Amino acid sequence: MAPSQKCLLEPVKYNKPLKLNLLSTSVFNIGILYSFVFQKVIGIVIGKTDVKGFPDRKNIGSERYTFSFTIRDSPNHFVNVTSWGNEDYIKSLSGSFRVGECVMIENPLIQRKEMEREEKFIPTTPSNCKLLLSENHSTVKVCSVYEVDNKLLSLIHLPVKESRDYYSLGDIVANGHSLDGRIINVLAAVRSVGEPKYFTTSDRRKGQRCEVRLYDETEALFPLACWDNESILLAQSWTPGETVIFAADVRISFDKFRNCMTATVISKSIITTNPDTPEANILLNFVRGNKEANVFDDEIGSHLKESINLNTIVEVYTVEQLKAKALKNERKADPLYGILYAYISMLNIDNETTNVVRNRCSGCGYIVNAASNTCTTCHRDSLGYKSNFSSFDMLIDVTDHTGTLPSCSLSGNVAEETLGCTVNEFLAMTDGQKTALKWQLLLERSKIYLKLVSSPRARGGLRTSVLSCVRADPVEASRQLSGQGHL
Structure with missing residues (x-):
């Protein structure tokens, strides 16, 4: 009997925490992974989407709710986690943790992701698998900082893309319309964070928007728009003149009303605050130097x-x-x-x-x-x-x-x-x-x-x-x- 068949017929209980690199290695195929009962997955939350509701096809007139988040447990390995369920369960689960917190996931289901369809809307990850949370069997617990290795906590400052793989703001402005609609990476400093603005659409859906103004050595003002609660909450934690961000997979577009290029945080985006990279440190030194020289101080402006x-x-x-x-x-x-x-x-x-x-x-x-x-x-x-x-x-x-x-x-x-x-x-x-x-x-x-x-x-x-x-x-x-x- 082949090893994979044996595992499928005789599931093995795996008591140690699952390391995410197992999802990327060729040692296991998806059939074997399904046969393991992984009791724990521990990682730091590096990205998170808002809760969304969809019509339930099985129960006409009702809705199912979902949200996703991305966890990481090593520099090279991170994975998306998705949960579906009723409104109370999903909103309660989503509200129980934030980006930057370490979580322990118990009894997740491992599922092969549909590359072409899913990665249009969720962050790109090294693994060809994702984790699925079941309302009846899976739980998510926030870990205390005292329970977590400092190496895991430090991953929040590591971008999910190569540190040199980004556009400067000056390059974006210079390329102009040729980048319209493109999804790219941006490294920039935070100049100001606007207040969230709440609105109701014509079909009575509630929405929100927050604009962040960025700058770097090449451009002094560049708008970044946040349209979801999770990115707005993250933006509200940034300190103007002291925060540098690496924004992976943001959409670039040309704003014809303001006649300028803009960036927008989308569901694929993962933003790293104060990234620990040589390029970010150079930019941070530039920011601090301008701050000490009072370049941005202006009583009138x-x-x-x-x-x-x-x-x-x-x-x-x-x-x-x-x-x-x-x-x-x-x-x-x-x-x-x-x-x-x-x-x-x-x-x-x-x-x-x-x-x-x-x-x-x-x-x-x-x-x-x-x-x-x-x-x-x-x-x-x-x-x-x-x-x-x-x-x-x-x-x-x-x-x-x-x-x-x-x-x-x-x-x-x-x-x-x-x-x-x-x-x-x-x-x-x-x-x-x-x-x-x-x-x-x-x-x-x-x-x-x-x-x-x-x-x-x-x-x-x-x-x-x-x-x-x-x-x-x-x-x-x-x-x-x-x-x-x-x-």
């Missing part, structure tokens, strides 16, 4: 590096209370943050004499000289001439029943999100369209997140920046304005 987590801002004020608080805070260097439920009372976006859009330097973020169209700051710091980009840069007044907060800066991405259009879309509008847009926003109660900093050069000695401005929920606003604002 600080919107380029603003990355405040709005969830940490909870203090609600009236305009009167905020002014009083700022007066008490004026001798302190720390900024003051707060929330206002107020109206935009001045928004001059349809006045030809008001400059709503200005050009900024891609290298440092300063406003370039309108006459020469060059950046004197970069010339001063001997960084050479950098390309420019257009950005919203305007002042608005904010008013509630207690007073008005004048000359609040509304710029960059926050302005685009508030107005509901990009710079290029705005510039293409007629005067009538701009006026109509203005009256859609004026005198509508908004929930406004603000940052206030003492500045002797600013009007009234206070510089106020809008961090977010969205239409206020009437019930929430009424409850807050009934007396919950405080000094």
